[in-house]
Amino acid sequence: MEIALASQQSQNPLRVGMRSARNVAPCVMVIFGATGDLTHRKLLPALYNLALEHPLPPQFTVVGVARRPFSNEEFRQQALDSINQFSRRRPVNERVWDTFSKGLYYHQSQFDDKSGYEGLAKLLEQLDQERGTGGNHIFYLATPPSFYGTIGDLLNSAGLASQDGNGGQGWSRIIVEKPFGHDLESAMALNKELNKAFKEDQIYRIDHYLGKETVQNIMVLRFGNGIFEPIWDRRYVDNVQITVAENIGVDSRGDYYEEAGAMRDMVQNHMMQLLTLVAMEPPTNFGANAVRDEKVKVLRAIPPFAEAEIAADTVRGQYGPGMVGGEVVRGYRQEPGVNPNSRTETFVALKLAIENWRWAGVPFYLRTGKRLTKRITEVAIQFKRPPYLLFQGTGTDQMQPNVLSLRIQPNEGISLLFEAKVPGQEMQLRSVNMDFLYGSSFGVEPPEAYERLLLDCMLGDSTLFTRIDETEYSWQLIDAIEHAWSRSLAAALPQYEPGTWGPKEADALIERDGRTWRRL
Amino acid sequence: MTQVQDPFATMRPVELGKVEQELDNMWRDANAHLAATGAPAVSRNSVLTLVLYTTSRTYAGHLLEVVHTLSSQHPSRAVIVAADPKDEGDEIQAQIATFVNTDTNSYGEDIVLTAQSNAIKHLPGVVLPLIVSGLPAFLWWSGEPPWGSEMLESLIDGSDRLIVDIGEMTHIERSLGALENLMLRKAARCAISDTSWTAQAPWRDLVAQFFDSPAVLPYLSAAERVSVDFAAGEEDAQENSGQAYLFAGWLASRLGWKTQQTHARSMDANRQHTLRDTNGRAILLEVNPRYGVNQRNWWEPDIYATTFNAGQDAPPWVRPGALMSIHITARLEGKRATFTVAREQDLAHATTLCHIPDIAVPSQTIHLDSVGEREPISEQLRSLGHDSVYEEALTAAAQFVGTGKIR
Numbered sequence: 001m002e003i004a005l006a007s008q009q010s011q012n013p014l015r016v017g018m019r020s021a022r023n024v025a026p027c028v029m030v031i032f033g034a035t036g037d038l039t040h041r042k043l044l045p046a047l048y049n050l051a052l053e054h055p056l057p058p059q060f061t062v063v064g065v066a067r068r069p070f071s072n073e074e075f076r077q078q079a080l081d082s083i084n085q086f087s088r089r090r091p092v093n094e095r096v097w098d099t100f101s102k103g104l105y106y107h108q109s110q111f112d113d114k115s116g117y118e119g120l121a122k123l124l125e126q127l128d129q130e131r132g133t134g135g136n137h138i139f140y141l142a143t144p145p146s147f148y149g150t151i152g153d154l155l156n157s158a159g160l161a162s163q164d165g166n167g168g169q170g171w172s173r174i175i176v177e178k179p180f181g182h183d184l185e186s187a188m189a190l191n192k193e194l195n196k197a198f199k200e201d202q203i204y205r206i207d208h209y210l211g212k213e214t215v216q217n218i219m220v221l222r223f224g225n226g227i228f229e230p231i232w233d234r235r236y237v238d239n240v241q242i243t244v245a246e247n248i249g250v251d252s253r254g255d256y257y258e259e260a261g262a263m264r265d266m267v268q269n270h271m272m273q274l275l276t277l278v279a280m281e282p283p284t285n286f287g288a289n290a291v292r293d294e295k296v297k298v299l300r301a302i303p304p305f306a307e308a309e310i311a312a313d314t315v316r317g318q319y320g321p322g323m324v325g326g327e328v329v330r331g332y333r334q335e336p337g338v339n340p341n342s343r344t345e346t347f348v349a350l351k352l353a354i355e356n357w358r359w360a361g362v363p364f365y366l367r368t369g370k371r372l373t374k375r376i377t378e379v380a381i382q383f384k385r386p387p388y389l390l391f392q393g394t395g396t397d398q399m400q401p402n403v404l405s406l407r408i409q410p411n412e413g414i415s416l417l418f419e420a421k422v423p424g425q426e427m428q429l430r431s432v433n434m435d436f437l438y439g440s441s442f443g444v445e446p447p448e449a450y451e452r453l454l455l456d457c458m459l460g461d462s463t464l465f466t467r468i469d470e471t472e473y474s475w476q477l478i479d480a481i482e483h484a485w486s487r488s489l490a491a492a493l494p495q496y497e498p499g500t501w502g503p504k505e506a507d508a509l510i511e512r513d514g515r516t517w518r519r520l
Numbered sequence: 521m522t523q524v525q526d527p528f529a530t531m532r533p534v535e536l537g538k539v540e541q542e543l544d545n546m547w548r549d550a551n552a553h554l555a556a557t558g559a560p561a562v563s564r565n566s567v568l569t570l571v572l573y574t575t576s577r578t579y580a581g582h583l584l585e586v587v588h589t590l591s592s593q594h595p596s597r598a599v600i601v602a603a604d605p606k607d608e609g610d611e612i613q614a615q616i617a618t619f620v621n622t623d624t625n626s627y628g629e630d631i632v633l634t635a636q637s638n639a640i641k642h643l644p645g646v647v648l649p650l651i652v653s654g655l656p657a658f659l660w661w662s663g664e665p666p667w668g669s670e671m672l673e674s675l676i677d678g679s680d681r682l683i684v685d686i687g688e689m690t691h692i693e694r695s696l697g698a699l700e701n702l703m704l705r706k707a708a709r710c711a712i713s714d715t716s717w718t719a720q721a722p723w724r725d726l727v728a729q730f731f732d733s734p735a736v737l738p739y740l741s742a743a744e745r746v747s748v749d750f751a752a753g754e755e756d757a758q759e760n761s762g763q764a765y766l767f768a769g770w771l772a773s774r775l776g777w778k779t780q781q782t783h784a785r786s787m788d789a790n791r792q793h794t795l796r797d798t799n800g801r802a803i804l805l806e807v808n809p810r811y812g813v814n815q816r817n818w819w820e821p822d823i824y825a826t827t828f829n830a831g832q833d834a835p836p837w838v839r840p841g842a843l844m845s846i847h848i849t850a851r852l853e854g855k856r857a858t859f860t861v862a863r864e865q866d867l868a869h870a871t872t873l874c875h876i877p878d879i880a881v882p883s884q885t886i887h888l889d890s891v892g893e894r895e896p897i898s899e900q901l902r903s904l905g906h907d908s909v910y911e912e913a914l915t916a917a918a919q920f921v922g923t924g925k926i927r
């Protein structure tokens with residue numbers, strides 16, 4: 001991958017010293033599922049924002065593929081609506097839209113219709129000529145995962161999948177969305193299907209958390225500063241807490257959520273990404289494979305749960321009916337699309353260990369859920385208490401441990417909690433919070449995660465995408481828990497009051513170790 | 521005529537020797553007030569010192585507004601110097617304020633120094649001690665610096681980066697030469713940069729983009745003629761070709777084009793230069809004014825919006841001397857190709873157009889504001905150290921106008 005990146009560097013002498021020294025090669029992005037929700041809310045607005053702020057090459061072209069009989073014009077109209085509704089740069093800039101929209105095309109096809117792919121191949125060949133896209137194709141599967149295999153196969157038979165596109169010219173890449181499987185077995189099967197047509201380095205698995213500025217900043221904070229790395233280990237760190245809390249319920253996504261649950265929806269992907277970024281060793285470079293190698297090592301160092309540990313170290317829960325902000329809200333089992341006897345969890349708390357030199361003995365506590373107190377995503381590193389004998393008897397034995405907290409959303413920033421003396425004759429200590437807030441932005445408004453990820457894929461940089469072994473190791477871990485849960489059907493699935501921090505069992509999980517969850 | 525308000529009316533006047541002490545007090549008071557209301561304390565942290573020099577208190581007021589918009593990204597101490605040589609007297613007065621905007625998470629502290637004519641030469645002794653130790657110091661000079669003055673030299677010596685704007689200068693031949701000279705002399709301690717250079721970034725990007733494709737790249741070394749048009753006001757008004765030359769300097773320095781002699785004819789607005797590439801092939805460079813374009817400083821407030829009915833669209837404008845179009849003609853093995861980037865009538869967009877035999881390239885329109893043409897200072901504060909591409913472009917530009925050293 002690093003080599004691929006290097007070859008992206010331009011031969012163009014005018015690019016020397018430019019911010020965008022990595023320039024996007026002209027290409028076509030083919031979106032399967034182009035009339036769906038993801039395309040509407042995220043992809044088209046993101047592509048437009050890129051065109052507006054980061055001039056994509058003029059040749060850049062989008063081909064939307066779906067069932068309904070749209071004309072190019074209708075697809076363009078839909079794209080315009082998407083942008084005007086969801087772009088952070090809305091309303092659309094008409095002059096920019098004029099040129100951008102000329103590159104939008106629609107191709108009607110069933111995902112499993114071979115002739116549709118032959119038509120697609122012809123269209124791409126024509127566009128490569130007319131718009132100068134040189135056989136560079138990205139296939140974005142914004143489709144139900146059950147279609148990944150079929151689409152891969154049929155792209156392959158239409159000659160569209162090979163590493164170097166048409167007749168040795170250009171490249172092809174494929175982007176797939178979450179969920180990538182619903183357990184290890186299905187993830188491996190899915191991958192096997194994709195691998196028939198695409199090599200691993202052509203496959204870009206999206207986890208949009210990795211596109212967030214503040215998630216990337218975890219690496220910068222750790223490896224761009226000299227002061228954190230030396231204390232980032234078991235000698236100084238007492239425990240690490242990762243919270244991904246949502247205050248909303250499942251809304252209209254009950255059907256989907258029933259199949260997933262908090263474990264598959266959040267822990268397997270986003271939380272594991274946060275965990276690995278916080279815990280990994282410094283990579284030898286920031287190339288795609290070096291970073292992902294280190295992340296995988298973390299996953300491998302998490303010992304699989306023994307059945308007995310699962311009862312002690314995992315808690316799940318489901319939100320019941322109640323009131324939030326003065327409004328009556330439904331319980332999970334009453335949500336549309338949800339089985340009234342559902343055993344799907346909407347809350348998970350876990351205690352994980354990472355058995356390596358750096359982290360031996362340091363517990364990682366994870367919690368995530370819907371209908372919790374507030375929407376917040378945070379990684380908190382709690383440091384060990386100093387030997388506070390020194391200040392005993394002065395009312396200071398209540399000293400708080402130092403905490404470095406990395407807030408991912410909202411109010412992105414970093415804060416450090418430390419103790420200071422209250423001015424006066426008494427030895428009185430007080431916790432002080434030193435806060436560094438990223439401004440509301442580091443530009444105008446931070447780019448959306450999808451913008452960054454789409455751009456990286458166009459550039460052939462897969463650092464911020466999930467590699468197959470990352471996916472597999474994290475499924476392995478999740479599977480063990482899911483199996484144990486499903487075996488003990490009678491096992492507790494406590495209901496929790498909406499607007500709280502989850503079931504009291506979650507508090508017990510951490511309090512047993514003499515610790516508490518951070519009050520957020 | 522409405523009375524012009526003092527832009528610093530709300531700031532606290534302090535004795536020059538007590539600026540630091542009074543700022544400490546202000547932060548303490550502010551935090552005590554917050555603590556009393558139960559709000560969390562704000563921390564007084566900064567990532568840089570920005571010293572801003574201008575010759576008018578009114579401008580200083582406008583520029584301070586700009587500085588505040590930067591403070592969410594660059595929490596800073598701003599030292600604003602308003603030194604009007606026409607304001608006779610011997611005094612330097614100081615005013616201070618802290619700045620907290622919890623909505624935008626931005627904070628900073630401001631020190632305004634107003635210097636009268638005879639005191640201007642003493643400014644370094646007042647300004648330099650106010651630079652926060654250990655953090656980068658930026659010296660942002662609005663208008664034409666007093667080349668060669670000791671005051672200027674001392675302020676530069678105390679800074680890591682000098683930021684100027686060639687678009688605000690009045691005598692381009694002299695200014696480009698003087699800047700280049702400064703750049704060479706100060707290379708070891710202070711880097712030089714130009715907000716006009718940053719504002720041109722989208723233009724450089726668009727021109728570079730033409731040649732990204734390997735099939736088109738060969739046309740770049742087959743260029744025969746380059747014309748750069750810049751914005752100018754009325755025909756008899758002062759014009760500013762600085763940005764046009766900087767752009768031409770960039771192209772030439774990247775491609776190894778050198779000038780043999782200059783034909784800068786001050787009476788004639790059309791400037792033509794014959795350049796030679798490393799093989800001795802000739803390239804004609806033309807720099808032309810485009811008259812009748814509405815221009816204003818990017819940091820000035822929208823007078824139109826405040827003076828006339830709100831809701832009415834302000835007339836479009838550009839920075840003084842801004843790029844209006846770039847046109848490159850090339851001939852490769854007898855095939856002629858043209859590459860154009862032109863600002864649109866609305867002044868806010870630019871459209872690319874190229875004709876290359878046998879190669880299709882769709883044209884593209886970009887919104888220049890969205891890619892950073894108008895607000896270039898934030899980008900400047902992001903980088904420390906030398907920008908060698910800029911420096912080489914400046915050297916070439918100074919050579920074109922005949923004031924640079926031919927090397």
Ligand SMILES: NC(=O)c1ccc[n+]([C@@H]2O[C@H](COP(=O)([O-])OP(=O)(O)OC[C@H]3O[C@@H](n4cnc5c(N)ncnc54)[C@H](OP(=O)(O)O)[C@@H]3O)[C@@H](O)[C@H]2O)c1
Binds near residue numbers: 036143
């Ligand atoms: N929506 C989100 O915010 C979101 C977030 C993260 C991940 N994802 C993932 O992204 C994928 C797409 O989600 P979505 O919400 O966009 O789905 P969706 O709204 O249901 O859209 C499905 C799209 O696929 C097309 N389609 C379905 N079956 C087809 C067939 N047999 N042949 C041709 N076209 C067919 C539909 O076309 P017609 O309309 O023409 O029938 C439509 O364009 C899923 O894997 C989902 O898990 C979505």
